[in-house]
Amino acid sequence: MNIVFKALNDPTRRMILEMLLKKDLTAGEIVEKFKISGPSISHHLDLLKQAKLVVAEKEGQFIYYSLNTTVVDEIMKWFIQFKSKKN
Amino acid sequence: MNIVFKALNDPTRRMILEMLLKKDLTAGEIVEKFKISGPSISHHLDLLKQAKLVVAEKEGQFIYYSLNTTVVDEIMKWFIQFKSKKN
DNA sequence: ATAATATTTAGACATTTGACTAAATATATA
DNA sequence: TATATATTTAGTCAAATGTCTAAATATTAT
Numbered sequence A, B: 001m002n003i004v005f006k007a008l009n010d011p012t013r014r015m016i017l018e019m020l021l022k023k024d025l026t027a028g029e030i031v032e033k034f035k036i037s038g039p040s041i042s043h044h045l046d047l048l049k050q051a052k053l054v055v056a057e058k059e060g061q062f063i064y065y066s067l068n069t070t071v072v073d074e075i076m077k078w079f080i081q082f083k084s085k086k087n
Numbered sequence C: 001a002t003a004a005t006a007t008t009t010a011g012a013c014a015t016t017t018g019a020c021t022a023a024a025t026a027t028a029t030a
Numbered sequence D: 001t002a003t004a005t006a007t008t009t010a011g012t013c014a015a016a017t018g019t020c021t022a023a024a025t026a027t028t029a030t
Helices: A002-008 A011-022 A027-032 A038-050 A070-083 B002-008 B011-022 B027-032 B038-050 B070-083
Strands: A054-059 A062-067 B054-059 B062-067
Touching: A002 A011, A002 A038, A002 A070, A002 B002, A011 A038, A011 A054, A011 A062, A011 B070, A027 A038, A027 A062, A038 A054, A070 B011, A070 B070, B002 B011, B002 B038, B002 B070, B011 B038, B011 B054, B011 B062, B027 B038, B027 B062, B038 B054
Parallel strands: none
Antiparallel strands: A054 A062, B054 B062
């Protein structure tokens, strides 16, 4: 849980998630969309992977990144408890 | 949005939110539940307040903290887009 | 008015974070 | 095999974060 909130606590990483919502992308394609260096993006991708928010799959010399929405379910459950609060 | 994710990215602050789910508490009551110093908790409460996740209300010499769930709605909306992803 | 209680503000300090460049690794192509 | 391409790993550095103690502020009680 901790690592997921940590992964979400960065605008670049959230942007990456939103991009992957539209379609899977290679690391290089993701790098192109930002002004940030490749290694920095690679680090962001690693954090997202650690949080299991994305999955990396190697295809030849490329690595495709895609969303893994199962973790989102868990986060949602955490939030839902607040939704049911009686005001 | 940024500030909300930031506020949520700390186990102490998430714990405080969960405590406030049960009932409103004064700053002092919250401090008692942790091993962390008063000023540190005060700082956490300030961040939660900035994110509008909690509301502070002064009653005499006490300050009562309570949840503000409207921000949770916004966060949920952000997550829901991932839920509707077709795998 | 003085003292006690509740809470925050200020300043210091170690750790974590996000960025960078340079180097390493892995795959594809000439 | 040598070279180009894709991506990560390693190491450095400034800025942000979470903690602390000491001091300030506000309210209540003696």
